[in-house]
Amino acid sequence: MKKTILALLVFLALALMTAGAALAQSGNPGEPTDDQVNAIAKQLYCPVCENIPLDVCGTQACAQWRDLIREKLGQGWNEAQIKQYFVTQYGDRVLATPPARGLNWLVYIVPPMAILAGIYILYRAFQSWMRPPAEVDVKAAEPVPPPADDYVLRLEEELKKR
Amino acid sequence: MPTNTTETVAAEANVRARPHWGRILVWVGVLGLLAILALGLRRAQQGPITVGDTVPNFALTTFDGKTINLTDLKGKVVVLNFWASWCKPCEQEAADLEAAWRLYQPDGKVVFLGADYVDTEPEALGYLKKFGITYPNGPDLGTRISQAFRIRGVPETYIIDDENVLRSVQIGPFSSLSQIQGMIDPLLGQ
Numbered sequence: 001m002k003k004t005i006l007a008l009l010v011f012l013a014l015a016l017m018t019a020g021a022a023l024a025q026s027g028n029p030g031e032p033t034d035d036q037v038n039a040i041a042k043q044l045y046c047p048v049c050e051n052i053p054l055d056v057c058g059t060q061a062c063a064q065w066r067d068l069i070r071e072k073l074g075q076g077w078n079e080a081q082i083k084q085y086f087v088t089q090y091g092d093r094v095l096a097t098p099p100a101r102g103l104n105w106l107v108y109i110v111p112p113m114a115i116l117a118g119i120y121i122l123y124r125a126f127q128s129w130m131r132p133p134a135e136v137d138v139k140a141a142e143p144v145p146p147p148a149d150d151y152v153l154r155l156e157e158e159l160k161k162r
Numbered sequence: 163m164p165t166n167t168t169e170t171v172a173a174e175a176n177v178r179a180r181p182h183w184g185r186i187l188v189w190v191g192v193l194g195l196l197a198i199l200a201l202g203l204r205r206a207q208q209g210p211i212t213v214g215d216t217v218p219n220f221a222l223t224t225f226d227g228k229t230i231n232l233t234d235l236k237g238k239v240v241v242l243n244f245w246a247s248w249c250k251p252c253e254q255e256a257a258d259l260e261a262a263w264r265l266y267q268p269d270g271k272v273v274f275l276g277a278d279y280v281d282t283e284p285e286a287l288g289y290l291k292k293f294g295i296t297y298p299n300g301p302d303l304g305t306r307i308s309q310a311f312r313i314r315g316v317p318e319t320y321i322i323d324d325e326n327v328l329r330s331v332q333i334g335p336f337s338s339l340s341q342i343q344g345m346i347d348p349l350l351g352q
Contacts (some may be wrong), residue, residue, distance in 0.1 A: 047280050047305060060248040064282045090280055091304040103198065110195065117188075 032073035040069050040079050043096045044086055053096065210312035217326050220307045222275055224300035225287060230275065232326060239272045239349045240322040241342075244302070244313050246281045247289035252317045255335035256293035259319075262342040263297040271350055277302040279316050323349050 041055035048061045055066075065086075072082045086094050098104040211217055219233045232240065243259060245252040259274065266272035276299035278286045283301065290299055302308050311320060319332040330345045 061246065061280060064248060064285050068282045087304075089301065089303060091306070091309075093305070103202075106195075106198065113191075 030074075032070050036073055037066055037070050040073075040082055041066050043083065044094050045096060047090060047093060211310065211320075211328050213328050213330060215328050217320075217322050217328050218310060219326075220310060222277060222298070222300045222307065223303065224298045225283065225290075228298070230298060230300075232322070235273050236326055237324050238270070239324055239346060240326075241272065241274045241346065242277060242307075242311075242320045242322060243274070244277050244279050244308055244311075244316050244318045245289075246279045246316050247285040248281065249316045251335045252289075253293070255317060255337075256289075256295060258336050258339045258342060260293060260295050260297070261339050262346070265339075265343070266346065267297075272346060274298070276300070277307050279308050279313070280305065321345050321349065 038055040042053045044054040044065070045052070046054055046057055046059070046062045046065060049057050049059050052062075054062050069082055072085065077085070083095065087099075092099060092104075098107055100108055217232060219231060221229050221231050223229045241259075241262075243255075245256075259276075263272075263274040266274075274297035276290075276295065276297060278299060278301045281301065286299075286301065289295075311318070314333065317332075317335050319336070320328055321330045321332075323329045329349055332341075332345065336342050
């Protein structure tokens with residue numbers, strides 16, 4: 001009996017420890033996880049540290065921004081709302097991908113168009129390279145006799161007479 | 163045969179006369195793209211507002227919701243300071259700027275404005291409280307004001323005269339109250 005109670009106590013203690021560790025890893029229930037914060041942070045760039053995505057940027061400014069994302073997620077904001085908030089506060093340049101409006105459309109249209117044009121040019125070039133050279137029409141290539149000249153004709157006649 | 167030759171020549175002339183719409187379209191597209199690129203480059207190469215330039219109007223909405231337009235401040239000297247709560251050098255000049263503001267505030271001839279650059283509001287408000295800053299401060303929404311001045315970092319301070327002309331620039335923190343006075347007083351005729 002004692003052995004059973006002891007085994008139960010050990011089992012309970014282990015279960016509590018495991019649950020505690022799991023809880024510690026996930027933080028407080030309801031609080032956004034680091035993964036959730038970083039999923040949004042990696043789509044943003046702080047203007048102070050150009051070319052470093054927010055999720056891996058080590059400056060204090062970026063840490064504050066990540067805290068802000070966590071706070072907004074905790075308040076129930078979704079990804080689009082948070083990104084819009086950052087755009088309103090700091091401008092379009094914080095976004096990793098420019099919004100598809102105005103001149104920004106060029107970013108999305110020009111590269112595919114240039115690739116398609118390149119493919120077409122290559123296709124035409126390959127076609128002309130693969131085409132066998134056109135056969136030369138011998139007849140057509142023969143020199144055409146020059147049109148008869150009255151003076152030459154008369155000269156030839158005079159020569160024949162002699 | 164001569165008839166055939168005449169027809170061929172006529173057909174060739176016809177082909178030559180017909181416009182190549184595909185080529186025209188491509189050229190129009192390329193030229194349009196170059197024009198857009200040129201405009202973008204021109205805009206990008208527009209330098210910062212330099213001393214002697216008239217400062218274009220900007221609007222700063224303060225943390226307590228008031229909107230201040232530069233043009234409304236004509237007739238007053240404007241001290242525009244860019245700062246951020248994460249900026250350590252900004253802390254060096256915070257007390258001097260506040261002291262200068264308190265010095266000039268009674269006359270009403272000088273206005274101090276703080277533009278909070280790429281910052282978060284709770285930290286910014288904490289910073290203002292920590293240094294007891296009382297002059298109007300607000301976020302640089304959309305980084306529009308800092309982009310107009312093309313600031314290189316924070317802190318930076320721009321002294322604008324009563325005609326909205328930029329008269330001096332301080333890159334980095336002020337070292338003392340007298341340095342701030344030395345930039346403002348000449349504009350007040352002192």
